[in-house]
Amino acid sequence: MNQVFEKPSTDQIWEWLDAVPDPEIPVISLVDLGIIRGVEWQDDTLVVSVTPTYSGCPATAIINLDIETALRDRGIDKIQLKTQISPAWTTDWMSQKGRAKLEDYGIAPPQAAGGPERCPNCQSKNVTRVSQFGSTPCKAHWRCQDCLEPFDYFKCI
Amino acid sequence: MAATLTQDEALFQFLLRMGDNTLILGHRVSEWCGHAPVLEEDIALANTALDLIGQTQMWLGLAGEVQGAGKSADDLAFLRDVWDFRNVLLVEVPNEDFGRTLMRQFLFDAWHSIQLGHLMKSSDPRIAAIAAKTSKEVAYHLERSADTVVGLGDGTEESHGFMQAALDYLWPYVGEMFTSDAVDAAMVDAGIAPDPAALRSDYDALILRVLGDATLTVPDSRFAHKGGRTGAMHTEHLGHLLTHMQWLQRAYPGASW
Numbered sequence: 001m002n003q004v005f006e007k008p009s010t011d012q013i014w015e016w017l018d019a020v021p022d023p024e025i026p027v028i029s030l031v032d033l034g035i036i037r038g039v040e041w042q043d044d045t046l047v048v049s050v051t052p053t054y055s056g057c058p059a060t061a062i063i064n065l066d067i068e069t070a071l072r073d074r075g076i077d078k079i080q081l082k083t084q085i086s087p088a089w090t091t092d093w094m095s096q097k098g099r100a101k102l103e104d105y106g107i108a109p110p111q112a113a114g115g116p117e118r119c120p121n122c123q124s125k126n127v128t129r130v131s132q133f134g135s136t137p138c139k140a141h142w143r144c145q146d147c148l149e150p151f152d153y154f155k156c157i
Numbered sequence: 158m159a160a161t162l163t164q165d166e167a168l169f170q171f172l173l174r175m176g177d178n179t180l181i182l183g184h185r186v187s188e189w190c191g192h193a194p195v196l197e198e199d200i201a202l203a204n205t206a207l208d209l210i211g212q213t214q215m216w217l218g219l220a221g222e223v224q225g226a227g228k229s230a231d232d233l234a235f236l237r238d239v240w241d242f243r244n245v246l247l248v249e250v251p252n253e254d255f256g257r258t259l260m261r262q263f264l265f266d267a268w269h270s271i272q273l274g275h276l277m278k279s280s281d282p283r284i285a286a287i288a289a290k291t292s293k294e295v296a297y298h299l300e301r302s303a304d305t306v307v308g309l310g311d312g313t314e315e316s317h318g319f320m321q322a323a324l325d326y327l328w329p330y331v332g333e334m335f336t337s338d339a340v341d342a343a344m345v346d347a348g349i350a351p352d353p354a355a356l357r358s359d360y361d362a363l364i365l366r367v368l369g370d371a372t373l374t375v376p377d378s379r380f381a382h383k384g385g386r387t388g389a390m391h392t393e394h395l396g397h398l399l400t401h402m403q404w405l406q407r408a409y410p411g412a413s414w
Contacts, residue, residue: 055291056211086286131197132301133204157293
């Protein structure tokens, strides 16, 4: 009770969370994805607000577990995870760093125009949609007409 | 019922209607997983089912909260029987073939997107938040189902035939989405949800445009099978669906992952 717990700053916590990878697209972090909506201390409890990407995304439970594990590893015991559905998640919240990493990894980042700007493999703009859905709820399936490689496109929502 | 319906009871019924629609359709669509005509369609159907089941967690989660009997979304999904479900009959009819599945999806998506557009302005902030979240997913569902209905309707003679047969079969199930009762009246009074009947003109405009592009003929009848959203009478299909969906919880009560 009298022991003084040195609370890490929220900036420090944001930095730690920026090192937690998305379970399905591990090249980007949860912070890059824009789903961490708030980090604050309420007395000695750390409250982290998380917003789901898609309502039925099966990664949501794993994401919560990963956040808790990462923070416990840093010595934080009292953690409260809050699901915040409003305002609804949008790919506009994805960081520039995250977008660049996605493209490097071979996933075309979301575009307001509704389709990929270019092929993430050969940069050709000659691309076509194979399917509106892909391997995860957040992606669609596209193909490059020049290098003929299929690729994932992160849907703009 | 109308005379004694409290505001919370009406709200509970309304939330069941929203959540049971997405639950039953989500389960139906998930039946295609591993069986669709091509891999891309299989993935698309499974993703749509996943969205709908995720949305169900929010609607039935809130329903459980409003009911105040300590029930979770899972309790409501797995431990109620046919007569307690409040989904429209449209979503419980069997998949039959790919054409009927996509036509059913389109007829539902069109209503769903219009309904959610209104619910985003609900006086209940919890409902407005769920609507804002789910309407983005539903806009995507509608885009896909409308495109597919046009592609298959205005496709080959064979695909056109399947889509016309699907529309003829499903058309009598459309009207139920626009019927109003005491629950709806209570929702309208409280500014929580729109009167279902008031959505019909927007709906007709949307579907007539798409079905026209699909070169399909809308049956000239307003006859409607009803009873799902009030719980008065479901089709025989719902019971069969529930035996599959609820089997695990019935056989092993309380089992969890």
